[in-house]
Amino acid sequence: MIDNLALGLSHGLMMLAAFLLLKRPDLDREPSPHDSSDTKRKSTEKPRHDA
Amino acid sequence: MRDLAFIAFLLAFFGMGFKRPFLLVLVYVYIDIVSPQRLTYLLLNSVPISLIAVALAVGGWILADDKRDTRVGGRQVLIVLLLLYCWGTTITADFPVEAKEKWDWVWKALAFAAFLPLTLRTRVRIEALLLFMILAASSIIVVGGIKTIASGGGGYGQLNLMVDNNSGLYEGSTISAVAIAIVPIIVWFMHHGTIFRPDWRVKAYCLALVFACLLIPVGTSTRTGLLCIGLLALLSIRNVKRKVAYLAMLGVLGLAAIPFLPSTFTNRMNTIKTYDADESASTRLAVWKWTIEYAKANPFGGGFNAYLGNHIRYDLKTTPGAAEAPKVEVDKARAYHSAYFEMLGEQGYPGLAIWLAINLIGIVRMEFIRRRYRDPDGEFAWVGPLAAALQSGHIVYLLGAGFIAIAFQPFVYMLIGAQIGLDTYLARKRSEQSFRPMRRSAVPSPA
Numbered sequence: 001m002i003d004n005l006a007l008g009l010s011h012g013l014m015m016l017a018a019f020l021l022l023k024r025p026d027l028d029r030e031p032s033p034h035d036s037s038d039t040k041r042k043s044t045e046k047p048r049h050d051a
Numbered sequence: 052m053r054d055l056a057f058i059a060f061l062l063a064f065f066g067m068g069f070k071r072p073f074l075l076v077l078v079y080v081y082i083d084i085v086s087p088q089r090l091t092y093l094l095l096n097s098v099p100i101s102l103i104a105v106a107l108a109v110g111g112w113i114l115a116d117d118k119r120d121t122r123v124g125g126r127q128v129l130i131v132l133l134l135l136y137c138w139g140t141t142i143t144a145d146f147p148v149e150a151k152e153k154w155d156w157v158w159k160a161l162a163f164a165a166f167l168p169l170t171l172r173t174r175v176r177i178e179a180l181l182l183f184m185i186l187a188a189s190s191i192i193v194v195g196g197i198k199t200i201a202s203g204g205g206g207y208g209q210l211n212l213m214v215d216n217n218s219g220l221y222e223g224s225t226i227s228a229v230a231i232a233i234v235p236i237i238v239w240f241m242h243h244g245t246i247f248r249p250d251w252r253v254k255a256y257c258l259a260l261v262f263a264c265l266l267i268p269v270g271t272s273t274r275t276g277l278l279c280i281g282l283l284a285l286l287s288i289r290n291v292k293r294k295v296a297y298l299a300m301l302g303v304l305g306l307a308a309i310p311f312l313p314s315t316f317t318n319r320m321n322t323i324k325t326y327d328a329d330e331s332a333s334t335r336l337a338v339w340k341w342t343i344e345y346a347k348a349n350p351f352g353g354g355f356n357a358y359l360g361n362h363i364r365y366d367l368k369t370t371p372g373a374a375e376a377p378k379v380e381v382d383k384a385r386a387y388h389s390a391y392f393e394m395l396g397e398q399g400y401p402g403l404a405i406w407l408a409i410n411l412i413g414i415v416r417m418e419f420i421r422r423r424y425r426d427p428d429g430e431f432a433w434v435g436p437l438a439a440a441l442q443s444g445h446i447v448y449l450l451g452a453g454f455i456a457i458a459f460q461p462f463v464y465m466l467i468g469a470q471i472g473l474d475t476y477l478a479r480k481r482s483e484q485s486f487r488p489m490r491r492s493a494v495p496s497p498a
Contacts, residue, residue: 002197003213004053007090010190011060014081017182018067018074020246027073027175029117032483 054091072111076170077183079104083461084187089214112170120479124471126409127165133405134161140398144354153355157459164464171472180469181236182246192230196263199270210270227276228451229462230264231283235440237261243433272319275454279447286443335388337365342396352399359384390452413470417442441470
């Protein structure tokens, strides 16, 4: 009972955190001065679904 | 039923990982800490989920991750060096079969620790790694905390942490030290988290989790855990603003907690003072003496599990202060009960030196970062407190490691991986900032 409660709580929070991370574009890249010219170019391209 | 829930969880987690490959790294972190295959009876036991997760995590990084300006920290090189050195001592080990058994999980922990910082390219990733480490560990800590309140723990080795085989984080002393080491990181999430914004619910959960962490040494009746709590209280003085109020609060809370502590815990803690009448402590001292002598004869180490060759004699006082002669005990194949002696005996002086370098450089680097980023405002306000938390956690681990053979505890290598990741992330940010003015003056090239 206690085991399942603790497992459920921690796993539920991990699932929620993973779900929230899916919606964070800054998970994979942060704005950088290195890619300023790239981003200008990319802004005219079609947005990626996984970005 | 539990099996199906775990399988559904893992499938969903893996599925999200295919959308965002960094999540596959987190899947491996989760599997390594929680070991769901050990909590289930069927199905998961027969599938090498850990291997699948690590293959997908590395594959995801190779195929899909941005590798521009990838930096390798000096400590990653040291970890690889330690890995190669351990490989060498495993080949020439005193006990080849037993050494191979330990090597089989040690190399994975070291290789993952060397790989992990390469993936930590953004702030959110560093935070996500730490969040998953804490949440995964919390699945054990919450169980231990609730059971301690419900039953008073029941003494060393008695607290049921769901898994019987007493290995990994499920071992009482190890989880005690780790639970206390992560307290500063949990506190950091109460102020600087961005995945779960620190509102009242997050703060309340973090406080409850800190309380559960503090209960683990009580529930498992581990003396090491109590020492770790004491050290953490001392280290925290540096981080709090109102130091006198903090010290007063610690004193009041400490005194108020005493009546609630179970007798199994207080009895065991009293043996700290009478260590020479205690078998566990006396054998430790005898094994450590043996290890020092062994290292003189074998300066390059005896390979993993070299302690199996020891024969020790030690004096045990029957009662402290009694006039009668000490009892002489004889024993063999006693474990090191200390990471420092574990390294010295198994990997010799070079192995111990590399291991100490990996750990001590971490503490120095975090000190450097916390001083450099102490400005409480601005873009990097989160950095100084995070470096302080990682440093405090690491120091607590190094104290716990004095009494537990956890030199290769994978959880700690993930913590070290997070430190290296933070360090290389900040180095990249600094280079970008110095790059900015040059870029402004330059004409954008039609790339």
